[in-house]
Amino acid sequence: MFAEKLHNEKSHFRGPLVSRRLQLFVPPIVLDRASSLPLHRQIHHQIAQAIRGGAIDYEARLPSTRVMAGLLRVSRNTVLAAYDALAADDLARGERGSGMRVGAGGNRGPSGLRQVIRAAGYPARVLALADPDGTPLIINF
Numbered sequence: 001m002f003a004e005k006l007h008n009e010k011s012h013f014r015g016p017l018v019s020r021r022l023q024l025f026v027p028p029i030v031l032d033r034a035s036s037l038p039l040h041r042q043i044h045h046q047i048a049q050a051i052r053g054g055a056i057d058y059e060a061r062l063p064s065t066r067v068m069a070g071l072l073r074v075s076r077n078t079v080l081a082a083y084d085a086l087a088a089d090d091l092a093r094g095e096r097g098s099g100m101r102v103g104a105g106g107n108r109g110p111s112g113l114r115q116v117i118r119a120a121g122y123p124a125r126v127l128a129l130a131d132p133d134g135t136p137l138i139i140n141f
Helices: 039-052 065-072 076-088 113-120
Strands: 004-007 023-026 092-095 099-102 126-130 136-140
Touching (some): 065 076, 076 099
Antiparallel strands (some): 004 023, 092 099, 126 136
16 A cells, blocks of 8 residues: 655755655555456546545646556556546546646546536526427527
8 A cells, every 4th residue: 555745856965956846646556456346447446536535636746657557566558547547537637748647626626618617507597498390409598
């Protein structure tokens, strides 16, 4: 089980080479290799649960696929499949050169244009009708 925050900072004799500190979050993941659930689904489920539960902050950086695969002792393709599922669920997003970051599905609130519009209460009125052929017509005003 891994649950610790690491600072991405190179230590040199005279100080750090890079002054910025990026928070790398390694979520606690326990794999059951005897389970019928595939390993990539177990990884996806546990990271998604940590994001939705607030254990991982918005914009936190997840370990690279190589590092995570090494920590969990699984194939890199297994971690890639889990990260792809997180991106598909809008919980994380991949940025070239900076790895996976917790995305809009984290603690930021509603994501996506439709959810924002619904949360704002727009449109205030909706009228649902049907034309003579039975095709539904929805009028927002």
